[in-house]
Amino acid sequence: MEKKDTLSSCSESEEQQMQLIQDKSKESCMVSFQRLHSHLKRLLNNDLKGSRTEDGFKRAFTTLFCQDLETFTGTMFLNVDQLEKQLDNKEFQEIGSMASFKVLETQFQMFINSQIYLNDEYIVMTRNYFLEYTRLDIPEFRDTLIQNMDYVKKSIEKRALHKMEYDSRVNERLMQTTEEKVDSSKALDASLVIIESNGTESQEQDTSSRSGNDAHVDDADIRPIYNEEPMAEVQTTAEINIFATGQQHTELTNPVLTSQPMEQYKT
Template sequence: MSNTNMQTQTSSVLQNDRVSSCSISKVQKKTQLSRIKCMNSLRAIQSQLKFLIETLQDFGNMPIFKRTFSQDLDLLENHLTKEIISQTDCKTILTKLRTTFENAFNSELQARIQNYTRYDAQSFYDAMIFNMDSLGKYMLELILHQQRTPQLLKQKKLMQTQEDHSNPIPALNVDSLKVDLVVIQNTCSEKEDSNSETASSKLVKECSLNSETKDVHAIKYKMSKAKERCMAYFRSLHSHLQVLLKDDLKGTRIEHGFKRAFMSLFGQDVDTFTRTMLLNVDQLQKQLDKDEFQEDGSMTAFWVVNNQFQKFIDSKFTLDYDSQMTDTYFVEYTGLEVQHFRDTLLQHLGNVKKSVAERTVIKDKSIRTDSTVQDDNAGQWEYNLLDEADIRPFMT
């Protein structure tokens, strides 16, 4: 076997080994990241449970709910921290947690939350269900990544076996030890070629790195612009909601009529609704304004705001006397017709939602690009993500 063929085969083996090892490393990082996301969602659920227990610890069957729900949460956490998790066990526990919570969240508990806390009961419920759904999604991701690692290891071993069979090492004999005169004569030229190849390889690598670095800068610029658009949409939403708050009309006939109209449209007292709305909108702003954008926290906060207006959005208007008076009072107070207020609200909510989705896509591209250019930064990024574990969009 000639030196050239041996070098080519050796290079092929090393290249396959590097590709396989790189694939395994990427899957392992994805596995670690999915596990972190799982724990983030779990911590958010634990935080909500703590709030509920501390606020209503002596109410009805709260002690039983606390004991059952806490035990199942601890059991799920134990499963999620195992090196290899069981899909069946984790799914069973998560389903039980959701059923226990839904059964406990009856009308009495909702009334208790409304009366003894600053928060809207439906917002609390929606946030809890969203965090459970997120946990289920990331749990499935974690399981799929874990299943890929053994497959890649098996594939790597198979590739190595095939290389060994296709490229057997020739038996050592006297002829193989003879020095080829031509090789000696061409030593200098081979060294020159080798140096030339090394310089060329370095140049190609530098060009590749420069291109990848430019990609990183381009994506970071897109992330910055996407955040600016997102915050602009949020400010438009916030400005639109301000028409529901008119301090200069307090105690007037117009405010009295508006309160009646608001109860008819939203099914809730205006003071309670707007107080909760301000808290929810404030939490949405905090999530959207973070430099380290988080899809989970932002979407949770968005859905809390969106769901608060759901009854109003879904309601249908008729042309009877009551509806006409409702629209009249609403116009006097806000300066907007009910239908126009609703259509504009839907537009602003849609813009915020789309901007969150846009930032999510750009962030995913950023993660993939950064992992190519700077794998060493992945650990720090995941550590920062872990610090953001407490997702409570309905609380201060």
């Protein structure tokens, strides 16, 4: 019993440790996401809203992303919100999280693969407006974006691995618990069988004992019963018999003469 308690305690401790790893993995994942989110927010600088720099940046943005700023950023932040919901979900789902990440990554793929801002002198004005608006040069913004996206992707993969290990351990414990319950049930059934067996033997012995006692009782019941009468009644009966015998004797020895009229003798 002590060994079983020790194993159970170790299993619970291991499960708690794996849960802690899961929590840290989620925290790391959210930190990577927040870095990416903060970086993308550079595309919306409200401090320069309505300024000449904002107008120049919008033109530069259309050149770089082949889409206007409002449309692109509107879709981008919808994708970012969807990714955040997946990563912040208590029940982490690798497929959903990775799918949301891929959607966001695909949106920036053309910008990441484009080399126009590195080779064309015409892009000088675009680069200047981009730097003034985002506080980052175009190559730096691109490299940081790739780095942050890579961090998010790796954190998702790492979190998925930890979750798989955790789920595997939990399933193993459930199977172990189920087996222990089955073993306990079998042991209980065996105990009940032994108890029933002992009860049956005891009942048979009791029945045998009762049968023997019943035999003695039957013997006692078939003993002859003699009618015993009180001595006074016996004596009275005897006296009555003696009196009757004496009376009969007297009658035999002293016959009764029938009285006839005296006239017969006289004649």
